[in-house]
Amino acid sequence: MPTIDRSAPVLVTGANGYIASWLAKYLLEQGFTVHGSVRDSRNTDKVGHLLKLGEAHPGQLQLFDADLLREGSFDAAMAGCQLVFHTASPFIVRGIKDPQAQLVEPALSGTRNVLQAANRCDSVQRVILTTSVAAVYGDFADIELIDGHAFNEGHWNTSSSLSHQPYNYSKTVAEKEAWDICAQQSRWDLVAINPGLVLGPSLARASDSTSLSTMLELVDGTLRMGVPKLRMPLVDVRDVAHAHILAATNPEAEGRHLLVGDTASLLQLARMIEAEHGDRYPTPQRELPKFLTWLLGPLAGISRKMVARNVGYAVAFDCSKAIEELGMQFRPLPETVRDHLQQMVADGLV
Secondary structure: OOOOOOOOOEEEOOOOHHHHHHHHHHOOOOOOOOOOOOOOOOHHHHHHHHHHHHOOOOOOEEEEEEEOOOOOOOHHHHHHOOOOEEEHHHHHHHHOOOEEEEEEEHHHHHHHHHHHHHHHHHOOEEEEEOOOOOHOOOOOOOOHHHHOEEOOOOOOOOOOOOOOOHHHHHHHHHHHHHHHHHHOOOOEEEEEEEEOOEEEEOOOOOOOOOOHHHHHHOOOOOOOEEEOOOOEEEEEHHHHHHHHHHHHOOOOOOOOOOOOOOOEEEHHHHHHHHHHHHOOOOOOEEOOHHHHHHHHHHHOOOHHHHHHOOOOOOOEEEEEHHHHHHOOOOOOOHHHHHHHHHHHHHHHOO
């Protein structure tokens, strides 16, 4: 890849999203001109925080309306861009009625439409794809099938489907489609970012992100009776945004990059909240026995197969590639949890 031309605009798809908003902020602070695609640039409830970023960086931010499901929708936003950050994709893991329509189609069609636009846009040199550790594994039980007992960039999710872990399935098929489209041309290259569950403060108060609802449930009493024994891969949203820029601006960056700053259980997250706030919030105080989680799971929209293949498993991740190739340094998890909760308090969510 040639040297980055910092005078050229860069495209951030889904620019008002949780990760993308921080990415846009950091790009603007580094002097980039940012083209941000959003569903509706007139919806100030969704893009108001971006408009404020634009006011703080006059002339550097331009919003474009684009639809993941509409071919040609990203052409105008991508014009003249050397770098394309494709972050737009739904993140829903519960309450899914039609996984094909709610998850797979937007993820797959969106990836095709953005990358086909890159094929038409002669200025594009690199695409940075926001994917997920969900494309690396389907269930925590998959850890027992791999060598080394730690997931890395060489592993792919083979256990998810439309009927089981459909979100993980959608991320897998979308990332594979991206690599297939990239392989069919030679002008632009592809670098993938595979974060764990993303936590940390949001720049937008209104968010539908599962990442934010997870933290909210820990403090609003939803989980006061107890939590499943789930040890999750976690990473700070600000670290994920930085990783995208490092992947974009390092000519040697290639392939996939796992981003997991730490692993922790829901109960450990609750203990971190208590360390800062004492008994101010009705945080969970115990982990539920697996059989009870299995029995009650369907009432909370969690399948018994998901419980069987995920609760109680210890998982590990090898993120040495991101550390060595990109120079990643991860924030301590207690700092992420503290800042996340402070933001929710400031926004009046708790």
